[in-house]
Amino acid sequence: MSDAPVIDEEELRSRVRALLEVVHPERSDYVTFRRAQFDHGLAWVHFPEGHGGFGLSPKMNQVVRDEIQKNSTVYYDDPPAGLIGIGMGAPTLLTYGPEDLKKELLPRLFTGEDIWCQMFSEPSAGSDVAGLATRAVRDGDEWVVNGQKVWTTVAHLSKWGMLVARTNPDVPKHDGLSYFLVDMEAPGVEVRPLYQITGEAEFNEVFFTDARVPHSRMLGKEGQGWRVAITTLMNERVAIGSGGPKKKGSGAISQLLKLWKERDHNSTSAAQTAVLRDRVTKSYIEAELLRLNSLRASATAKSGNPGPEGSVNKLFQAESAKRLWETAIDVLGADGLSFEAGYELRQEVGSAYDPEGRSKYQFLRSRANSIEGGTSEIMRNILGERVLGLPGEPRVDKKIAWKDVPRS
Amino acid sequence: MQSFTDEHEELRATVRQLLADHSDEQAVRVHMASDRGYDADVWAQLADQMGLAGLIIPEADGGAGFGFSELCVVAEEMGRALLCAPFLSTAVMSAGALLLCANDDAKAAHLSSIAAGEKTATLAYADTNGRWDLAGIEMTAQEKDGAWLLEGAKGWVLDGHTADLILVVARTREGLELFGVESGAAGLKREAIPALDLTRSLSRLEFTGTKAVKLSDGDQTEGLERVLALTHSALAAEQVGGAQWCLDTAVDYAKSRLQFGRPIGSYQSIKHKCADLLLDVEFAKAAAYNACFLVADCLETGEGWDEAVEYAHLAKSFCSEAFYHTAAENIQIHGGMGFTWEHPAHLYFKRAKASELLFGDAAHHREALADCLGL
Numbered sequence: 001m002s003d004a005p006v007i008d009e010e011e012l013r014s015r016v017r018a019l020l021e022v023v024h025p026e027r028s029d030y031v032t033f034r035r036a037q038f039d040h041g042l043a044w045v046h047f048p049e050g051h052g053g054f055g056l057s058p059k060m061n062q063v064v065r066d067e068i069q070k071n072s073t074v075y076y077d078d079p080p081a082g083l084i085g086i087g088m089g090a091p092t093l094l095t096y097g098p099e100d101l102k103k104e105l106l107p108r109l110f111t112g113e114d115i116w117c118q119m120f121s122e123p124s125a126g127s128d129v130a131g132l133a134t135r136a137v138r139d140g141d142e143w144v145v146n147g148q149k150v151w152t153t154v155a156h157l158s159k160w161g162m163l164v165a166r167t168n169p170d171v172p173k174h175d176g177l178s179y180f181l182v183d184m185e186a187p188g189v190e191v192r193p194l195y196q197i198t199g200e201a202e203f204n205e206v207f208f209t210d211a212r213v214p215h216s217r218m219l220g221k222e223g224q225g226w227r228v229a230i231t232t233l234m235n236e237r238v239a240i241g242s243g244g245p246k247k248k249g250s251g252a253i254s255q256l257l258k259l260w261k262e263r264d265h266n267s268t269s270a271a272q273t274a275v276l277r278d279r280v281t282k283s284y285i286e287a288e289l290l291r292l293n294s295l296r297a298s299a300t301a302k303s304g305n306p307g308p309e310g311s312v313n314k315l316f317q318a319e320s321a322k323r324l325w326e327t328a329i330d331v332l333g334a335d336g337l338s339f340e341a342g343y344e345l346r347q348e349v350g351s352a353y354d355p356e357g358r359s360k361y362q363f364l365r366s367r368a369n370s371i372e373g374g375t376s377e378i379m380r381n382i383l384g385e386r387v388l389g390l391p392g393e394p395r396v397d398k399k400i401a402w403k404d405v406p407r408s
Numbered sequence: 409m410q411s412f413t414d415e416h417e418e419l420r421a422t423v424r425q426l427l428a429d430h431s432d433e434q435a436v437r438v439h440m441a442s443d444r445g446y447d448a449d450v451w452a453q454l455a456d457q458m459g460l461a462g463l464i465i466p467e468a469d470g471g472a473g474f475g476f477s478e479l480c481v482v483a484e485e486m487g488r489a490l491l492c493a494p495f496l497s498t499a500v501m502s503a504g505a506l507l508l509c510a511n512d513d514a515k516a517a518h519l520s521s522i523a524a525g526e527k528t529a530t531l532a533y534a535d536t537n538g539r540w541d542l543a544g545i546e547m548t549a550q551e552k553d554g555a556w557l558l559e560g561a562k563g564w565v566l567d568g569h570t571a572d573l574i575l576v577v578a579r580t581r582e583g584l585e586l587f588g589v590e591s592g593a594a595g596l597k598r599e600a601i602p603a604l605d606l607t608r609s610l611s612r613l614e615f616t617g618t619k620a621v622k623l624s625d626g627d628q629t630e631g632l633e634r635v636l637a638l639t640h641s642a643l644a645a646e647q648v649g650g651a652q653w654c655l656d657t658a659v660d661y662a663k664s665r666l667q668f669g670r671p672i673g674s675y676q677s678i679k680h681k682c683a684d685l686l687l688d689v690e691f692a693k694a695a696a697y698n699a700c701f702l703v704a705d706c707l708e709t710g711e712g713w714d715e716a717v718e719y720a721h722l723a724k725s726f727c728s729e730a731f732y733h734t735a736a737e738n739i740q741i742h743g744g745m746g747f748t749w750e751h752p753a754h755l756y757f758k759r760a761k762a763s764e765l766l767f768g769d770a771a772h773h774r775e776a777l778a779d780c781l782g783l
Contacts, residue, residue, distance in 0.1 A: 260783055277783060281774040284781065285695075285722055292409055293694040299411035312690045315683070377676070383686055384679035388659045391674040 007054055009063055016042060016067040025074040033076050034111040043110045047094060051106055078112075081154045085109050085116030088235045089162055096179070096219040096228050105160070105181075117158040117184070119149040119206055120229060124407055127378050129164075130173050130226060131397065131405065134208060136165035136180065141215050143167070143180065145188070145208040151372075155191045155204035156347065158184045162232060163213075164225045169403040176402050177225030181217040188212065198364045199343035246291055252324055253287035255359060256280060259331045267333060279327045286320035308387045315379040318370040325363040332359065409694075410701045412481065420481045426458065427489035433752050436607060439492040440755075444570050445600075445609030446492040454493065455525025461499045462523025464507070464707060470520030471503075476638070476707055480645040480700035487649030490755055492607050494528045496642060497566035502529035504638040505575050506623070507707075509586045509631040514623035518573060518588070527572035532613055533632065536563035540768035541776075542577075542584060542632055549578040549587055549620065556587060556622050558595075558615035564766065568611025569600040576613075576620060583627025587620035594619065605762030607755060634706070634713050637720035639767060641703045644696035644723035647731035647763055651692055654734035654756055655685045658741045665743075672741075681737055688730035699723035718780040725773035728764035735760035 007015075023036040037043050038052045045060045047053030069075050078086050090109055093102055108114040125132040134147025145165055155161065161182040168176035182189065188211030193201035220228040249257065260280045265273045293313060329336040339360050370376040384390045397405045412420075430450045431439075439447045455461035463479045465471020479500070486495055499522075506519055521527050535546055547560035558578055568574065574589040574596075589596060595618035601610045624631075659682050662673030672678045702716040735757040739746035746753040764770065 257781075257783070277778055278771060278774055280783060281778045281781075284783075285726055285774070285777070288722060289691045289694050289726065292698050293691060295409040296411065296694050296697065299409055308686065308690060312687050316687050316691060377680070380680040380683035381676065383683040384673070388682055388686060390659065390662060390679050390682060391671050393674055393676065394670065 007056060009060070012045065012054075012056070012060055012063050013067045015040065016064055017071065020068070020071050025068070025072045025076050030076050031111045031113060035107060037076075038107045038110045044090065047090075047106075051094060051102055052110060079115075081115050081157050082109070082112045084118055084153060085114065085158075085160070088118060088232045089116040089160070091235045092162065092179075092219060092228060092232045093181070095231055096224075097181075098216065101181070101217065108159075114159040115154055115157045116160045116162065117152050117155040117204075117206075118232065119152055119155070119161050119163045119182070120232075121151045122148060123150050127375055128397075129229075130177070131402070131407065132164060132166060132177070133407065134163070134165045135169070136167050136178060136213070138167070138215075139212075142212045143178075143215060143218075145180075145182070145211045145213060147208050149206040149208075150194065150203070152191075152204045152206050153202065155184065155206050156193065160184060161189075161206070162219075164229050166402065167222055167225070170401050171223075172399055173397060173402040173405065174226045175223055177229070178222050179219045179225040179228035180213045181219060182211070182213050183217075186211055186213075193345075193347045195345045196365075197367065198361055199341075199345050201345070201347045248288065248291065249284075251287065252321065252362070253284055255362075256283055256324055256328050256331070259328055259359060263331055263333075276327070276331060279323075280331065283320065283324040283327050286316070286323070290317055290320065308383075311383060311387055314374065315376055315383065318376055318379075321366045321369045325359065325366045328359040329363045336360065336363075409698050410477070412477070412697075416477065416481050419478055420485060423458070423460075423482055423485040424488075426454070427485060427491055430454075431489045431491045433490075436490050436492060436752075436755065440606040443600075445567065446494060451493050451528075452525050454495075455499075459523070460495065461525045462503070462519075463499055465503050465519050465523045469515060469523065471523040476641070476700055476704035479642060480697065480704075483642045483645040484649035484652075484696075487646030487759075488653045490607050490650070490653075490752075490759060492609075494530070494567040494571065496608075496639070496646070497530035497571060498522060498528045500642045501531035501566070501635065501639050502573070502575055504635040505531050505586060505632070508634050508638075509628040510623040511625045514586075514588065514621075522573075528567060528570065529573040529575060530565055530567050530571040531575045531577070531635070532562035532565040532568060533577040533636075534563060534767075536561045536612065538563075540772060542629055542636075545577055545579065545584060547576075547578045547615075549576075549580050549585065549622070551580075556620045558587060558589065558618045558620050560615055562613045562615075564601070565611045565613050567609050568613050569598045569609065574613065575623070576615070577628075577632060578620075580622075584629050584632060585622060585626070586624040586628055586632075588623050589615070589618060589620045603762065605758040607759055608762060608766075630713075633717055636767070637699075637713070637717045638703055640720040640724035640773070641696065641699040641716075643763055643767065644692070644720070644727035645700055647727040647760070648689070648692045648696045650756055650759055650763075651685075651689050651727070651731040651734040654731075654738040654753075654760075655682070655689050657753070658682060658685060658734070658738040661742055678741060681741060685734045685737055688734050692727045692730035695719075695723040695726045714780075718777060721773040721777040721780065724767065725770040725777065728770045728773075731760040732764050 019037060019040045019042055023033050025033050041049060041054045042064050043052030045053045045056040045064060046058040048055050086109060090106060093105060120129050122132045122134060136143040136145045161184050163180045163182045164177055166176050167178040188209045190207040192205045194203045194205050195201045290313060341361055385392055459472035460482055462471030463474045464476055467473035503522060506515055522529055534540055537544060549556050549558050558576060572591050576587045576589055577584055578587055595616040597614040599612045601612055603610045662678050662682060663671055665672045699719045702719050706712050706716045739753045739757055742753055745751050
């Protein structure tokens with residue numbers, strides 16, 4: 001590596017321009033351009049050479065984007081259905097995958113030809129995901145998988161699934177897991193939409209019935225599955241945590257303020273109107289404080305003393321979002337009784353979030369805010385134990401074999 | 409939002425140490441039981457040696473020439489230590505009123521002696537009708553034979569029975585104006601109110617044809633709104649300090665108190681309470697710091713006051729509830745111990761409720777914020 005030329009920002013920009021001379025987004029299709037971008041090491045520049053990058057700092061990816069956008073009116077961004085594979089799958093495969101698998105799958109991930117999904121959660125393993133029960137049993141060069149996964153985004157579009165399964169039930173729960181890449185089109189893998197309280201299916205259930213996975217598609221070693229899964233989850237945090245602070249009064253709160261201004265305040269007594277106005281103002285305060293606290297977190301992070309500012313936001317956000325939409329439907333009053341969108345069961349691709357005019361939908365959808373990505377109860381445990389240093393609960397499942405742990 | 413600098417943190421450490429030396433729990437209990445309500449020597453030390461009385465008074469007027477972000481840090485530390493002192497009345501409200509509402513003569517007459525700690529002062533703005541908004545002020549001042557006379561009463565005046573200078577807000581034909589009354593003026597009756605919160609002295613002041621000096625030139629409604637923004641922001645910072653003490657104390661106790669063979673903080677019922685208190689404290693900081701940074705900018709540039717007033721209402725409303733909640737839950741987490749006179753939890757609980765009600769409760773400030781937002 002010491003002989004390799006130093007690639008600074010200027011050099012990187014010139015390499016982007018060299019790519020654009022060979023293929024240009026304005027004159028080529030999505031897959032062709034993204035494949036060339038990968039082959040030029042400009043897909044994810046923090047990856048090693050030969051795997052779509054140059055071993056640069058992750059910050060430099062922004063330079064590539066910037067240079068392409070400067071020179072092209074068309075920009076081929078990551079495909080919406082590919083975010084899980086690109087954001088979480090690629091770094092996991094890079095860290096733990098065998099060389100030939102990386103060569104085969106990383107380019108197709110970047111071009112969007114292969115969509116990936118993540119299969120960790122199970123009906124019996126939500127907050128306690130390491131207690132999962134899907135079994136993988138070795139049979140020669142293959143593993144035979146039986147069990148069920150749940151809350152699997154884009155599984156119905158996926159070619160590959162990141163699966164954590166139990167390969168040894170006789171050791172404590174974290175030690176008996178292994179991590180596989182599963183061909184979602186293989187026999188014995190069945191994907192069904194999971195309809196939620198809105199009537200939509202943003203997620204799926206995945207059922208495994210004697211599905212066979214080659215041993216060569218295990219990421220990491222047998223029994224190392226938890227460590228590999230942590231790598232995936234850490235990248236989830238990076239992917240989710242990258243949203244910048246919004247403008248004052250923007251986002252969900254703008255919808256509530258709009259509803260309030262459109263409300264006929266003569267429809268209730270002055271006293272009732274005052275009570276509702278107070279609730280609307282409370283929601284405004286909470287929205288502002290979330291924004292201000294993000295600003296405070298980034299200001300203190302810059303000065304090198306990261307405090308607990310960031311870690312409290314997820315809990316406050318989840319709880320305040322529920323309150324906000326409860327207030328919104330109460331502001332609607334009798335109008336809150338109707339649900340114009342109807343409950344036709346349908347499968348949505350990507351996020352259904354639409355802040356304009358879907359207050360009743362959001363009222364229903366926001367119930368998940370304090371469940372998905374860590375329940376509010378788990379967040380309180382984390383804040384209590386990791387930030388405040390309070391002792392953990394006595395654990396009954398830590399040192400005994402997984403098969404001996406009581407399960408629902 | 410801005411963040412505190414290394415200089416701010418040095419100031420914080422200095423003030424914290426000073427308060428640990430002069431205002432520990434034992435000292436607070438002695439000071440709050442005294443007639444004056446605070447220790448004059450300690451105050452002189454803070455005002456004179458540290459320059460805390462003149463934090464926001466410009467150097468040209470004899471002050472320390474710091475800004476409101478420094479005052480924020482100081483107020484937070486004072487709230488944490490539950491300091492008994494005429495800081496809010498003198499260094500925040502009176503200094504603020506003189507800076508933002510008074511004419512040059514009045515500034516020259518009073519600012520430097522306040523900054524030097526030679527005299528304490530207070531701002532008597534609310535009447536006794538229970539209203540905290542400026543529109544609720546009914547007290548009038550009449551000009552008679554070239555002298556101004558005050559008639560009426562002011563309620564809930566901070567340190568009103570000890571202040572050397574009383575700044576009174578009263579109505580004239582011009583509008584709301586600022587008047588100065590010396591502590592020994594004829595026709596002034598000062599009565600200390602037995603207070604819920606023993607650490608902050610409150611008085612009722614009666615004026616019967618009391619001679620006053622008019623300190624302003626014309627209606628000061630706008631200036632007084634800004635003085636209240638200063639006051640609300642400083643009080644919010646003080647509430648943050650108190651809330652942080654309650655959180656720290658609750659968490660320490662939850663780690664050390666054993667029941668059923670383990671620390672009570674290992675039970676989720678207590679742990680989750682503590683996590684919720686952490687949220688209170690962290691978001692109260694976001695609210696109070698933001699408000700204080702905005703006021704600091706306004707004092708420096710003279711611009712942006714509408715925004716500062718708006719966010720001061722936001723901060724006073726949120727921090728009031730946050731402090732009260734942490735103080736109340738601190739008692740609950742301490743169990744029977746938290747209910748005793750001996751334990752300091754009740755001192756913070758009383759300070760929390762009193763500072764919530766003082767200058768208008770959370771709902772009052774939400775209403776004011778809603779008005780700012782045009783809701």
